[in-house]
Amino acid sequence: MKLIxxxxxxxxxxxxxxxxxxxxxxxxxxxxxxxxxxxxxPEAVVATDDERIARAVExxxxxxxMTSAExxxxxxxxxxxxxxxxxxxxxxxxxxxxxxxxxxxxxxxIMRCFDDPNTQIATLVRPFTEEDGLAALENPNSPxxxxxxxxxxxxxxxxxxxxxxxxxRSEWLARHTFYKHIGMYAxxxxxxxxxxxxxxxxxxxxxxxxxxxxxxxxxxxxxxLTRTETIGIDTPEDLAAAEEFLKRIKQ
Numbered sequence: 001m002k003l004i005x006x007x008x009x010x011x012x013x014x015x016x017x018x019x020x021x022x023x024x025x026x027x028x029x030x031x032x033x034x035x036x037x038x039x040x041x042p043e044a045v046v047a048t049d050d051e052r053i054a055r056a057v058e059x060x061x062x063x064x065x066m067t068s069a070e071x072x073x074x075x076x077x078x079x080x081x082x083x084x085x086x087x088x089x090x091x092x093x094x095x096x097x098x099x100x101x102x103x104x105x106x107x108x109x110i111m112r113c114f115d116d117p118n119t120q121i122a123t124l125v126r127p128f129t130e131e132d133g134l135a136a137l138e139n140p141n142s143p144x145x146x147x148x149x150x151x152x153x154x155x156x157x158x159x160x161x162x163x164x165x166x167x168x169r170s171e172w173l174a175r176h177t178f179y180k181h182i183g184m185y186a187x188x189x190x191x192x193x194x195x196x197x198x199x200x201x202x203x204x205x206x207x208x209x210x211x212x213x214x215x216x217x218x219x220x221x222x223x224x225l226t227r228t229e230t231i232g233i234d235t236p237e238d239l240a241a242a243e244e245f246l247k248r249i250k251q
Contacts, residue, residue, distance in 0.1 A: 001090040001091055001111075001114060002088070002089045002090045002091075003041055003043070003089060003090065003091045003092075003093060003111065004041065004043045004044065004045070004082070004085070004087075004089045004091075004092055004093070005037045005038075005041040005043065005044040005045075005092075005093040005094075005095055005107075006044070006045055006046075006047050006078040006081050006082060006092055006093070006094055006095075007030070007033055007034060007037065007044065007045070007046045007047065007094075007095050007096070007097045008046075008047045008048075008067075008074035008075075008077040008078055008081075008094065008096065008097055009030050009033075009046050009047070009048045009053050009097030009098075010048065010049050010050065010053075010069070010071075010077070010097075011048070011049065011050035011052065011053060012049075012050075012069070013234075015234050015235050016233070016234060016235050016236055016238075016239070018052075019098055019233055019234075019239070020048070020053050020056075020097050020098070021052060021053060021056055022233070022239055024100055024233075024239065024242055024243060024246065025243065025246045027060075028056050028060075029097070029098060029100050029233055029239075030046060030053060030056065030057060030097050031056070031057075031060050031062070032100035032101075033095060033096075033097055033098075033099055033100050033102065034046065034057065034060075034062045036099075036100070036101070036102050036103070036104065036107075037093075037095050037102065037107065039104045040104045040107040040108060040111075041093060041107065043089075044062070044063065045062075045063045045064065045065050045081060045085065046062060046063070046064045046065070046097065047064075047065050047067045047074075047077045047078055047080070047081035048064055048065075048066065048067065048097075049066070049067055049068060049069040049071070049077075050069075051066070054066060065081040065084050065085065067080045067081055067084070068080060072200070072210075073210045074094060074096060074097075075094060075185065075187075075192070075195065075196060075210060076196050078092060078094045078192065079192055079193065079196040082189070082192065088189075089189060090114075090188065090189065091111075091114055091186055091187065091188055091189070092186065092187050092189060092192055093107065093110065093111070093184070093185075093186045094184065094185040094186065094187070095107070095184050096183050096184065096232065098232050098233040098234065099183070099184070099230055099232050099233075100231075100233065100242065101230050101231050101242070101245070102184065102230055103226075103228055103230070105226070105228070106124060106182065106184065106224075106226045106228060106230070107184075109124060109224035109225070109226055110122050110123065110124055110184060110185075110186045110224045111186070112224065113186065113222040113223075113224050114186065114188070116222065119188070119222040120187070120188050120190075120191040120219060120220065121185065121186070121187050121188075121191055121195070121214060121219055121220070121221045121222065122185070122186045122187075122221065122222040122223070122224060123153065123181065123182070123183075123184060123185050123186070123211070123221055123222075123223060123224070124181075124182035124184050124223070124224050124225075124226050125145050125147070125179040125180060125181055125182060125223050125224075125225060125226070126179065126180045126182055126225070126226050126227060126228065126229060127177050127178070127179055127180070127225075127227065128173060128177075128178045128179070128180055129173070130173045130174055132173070133173075134169060134170065134172070134173065137160055137172065137173060137178055138160055140158040140159070141158075141234065142180055142181075143156050143157065143158055143180075143181040143183075143207075143209055144156070144157055144158075144159070144160060144161050144178055144179060144180065144181065145179045145180070145181045145223065146161050146162060146179070147179060147223055151222065151223045151224075151225070152220050152221060152222055152223060153211070153215065153220075153221040153223055154215075155212075155215065156181055156207070156209050156211050156212060156215075157207060157209075158207055158208075158209070160172070160178065161178075162176070164176055182226060182230060183232065185211075191219065194219075195213065195214050195217075195219065198213055198214075198217055200213060201213040201216040201217065202216070203215070203216050204216070231245050
């Protein structure tokens with residue numbers, strides 16, 4: 001397979017404007033993402049709508065492609081960037097530009113989903129642990145996933161799914177394996193073209209989760225399992241937590 005990693009990174013985040021350029025351990029967040037990705041996939045490009053991000057990427061030797069500021073999602077931005085590259089690939093790996101601790105083994109896990117020739121879309125999940133605590137499970141900013149017997153996603157939700165009837169909530173993590181969605185996707189190129197042409201769906205609008213559009217239109221999403229936590233950066237508080245995490249892993 002011929003693969004390319006595309007890293008969507010926009011400047012105008014509502015909760016943290018300019019976060020791809022925020023400094024984390026002396027490097028911009030987007031650089032840390034890029035360096036993690038290229039350990040596994042040398043062909044990588046940042047898809048951005050802002051010249052400041054593009055210049056920062058090029059300054060550290062990375063590759064950037066300018067895309068529209070009107071995109072509704074990172075997936076749409078990836079498709080525009082792919083078309084602008086003018087080269088053909090089999091699979092596009094979409095790594096979010098706010099995941100500076102994404103691990104090479106996690107990227108390899110999502111790549112292995114395409115060993116099955118029927119896989120059109122793939123993503124990652126991590127089991128919640130009792131140590132995570134109930135607050136982490138109930139956090140609506142951390143989508144949950146239900147899987148079928150063949151490790152395909154059945155549904156994604158910001159709510160806790162499934163609901164354990166007759167079990168006190170304090171015991172849920174001990175009584176069932178809940179899965180946290182890790183927001184990295186991979187697509188065969190044909191599937192990426194198709195899903196970005198679909199109109200927003202009812203479920204997508206309800207939960208503000210674009211992957212529900214794909215499920216609602218009959219696409220199957222293969223799921224790879226990781227047991228490693230990642231720290232995404234959505235707010236300045238997340239950046240502070242990431243700084244502490246970086247100090248710990250360097251010790």
